[in-house]
Amino acid sequence: MNEFQHEMERVxxxxxxxxxxxxxFQHMNQQETDELERTVQLLLDEIARECVRGDENLRVVHPSDGSTGFILHASSADSTEFAVSATCAQNKVTVNVTDGKWEELHGTMGNWGEWTDDKPVYSGPFDEEKIRKNVAKQFLPWYKNLVGAQTQ
Structure with missing residues (x-):
């Protein structure tokens, strides 16, 4: 082999x-993300159980697409659901809540309004205390509205 071929071989x-x-590296990152998703799902499952344990009229289901999170339904058919979803990437957790409380997103779609009831409630490294606190902060007003509607 001449020098040129050696250089080609080295390249x-x-x-x-x-x-x-x-x-x-990608495989290792995926393993870390998978482990983080399992940890987050365990925490969200625990939060969901606590909510259901507090009111027998609530039931919990998991998203049918297999994503990380849970959905709470009340026994009354006309109530809105409370859904918590989470995504994990690069050691960062983003938790969103859907609660039926619609808000306008400003600065999107020009003069047309865009509305959403899906709100980010936490974004950052996994922090059980902060995730619990922020989910509870969204859950309690939803639950208050639910109980108020059921007693009227």
Whole structure:
């Protein structure tokens, strides 16, 4: 082999090594994300059980798409649901709540209004205390409205 071919061989091996390192890094990141999702789901399951334990008229279901989170339904058919969803990426957790309380998103779609009842309530590294606190902060007003509507 001449010097040119040796250099080609070195470049090829270097590229293969970089590709293997990148693949291993991606696999490791995916494992960390999967573990974080399991941890978050365990926490959300615990929060859901606490909510249901506090009122026998509530029932919990998990999203049919298998995503991380839970949905609370009241026994009354006309009540809105309370849904908590979470996404995990790069050691960061984002928790959203859907509570039936619609708010206008300003600054989107020009002069047209865009409305949502899906609100981010926490974004950052996994912090059980902050996630619990922020979900409870959204749950209690929803529950107050639910109980108020049921007693009228």
């Amino acid at each position: 090829r091996k270097s590229a293969e090594s970089e590709a293997m390192t990148k693949q291993a």
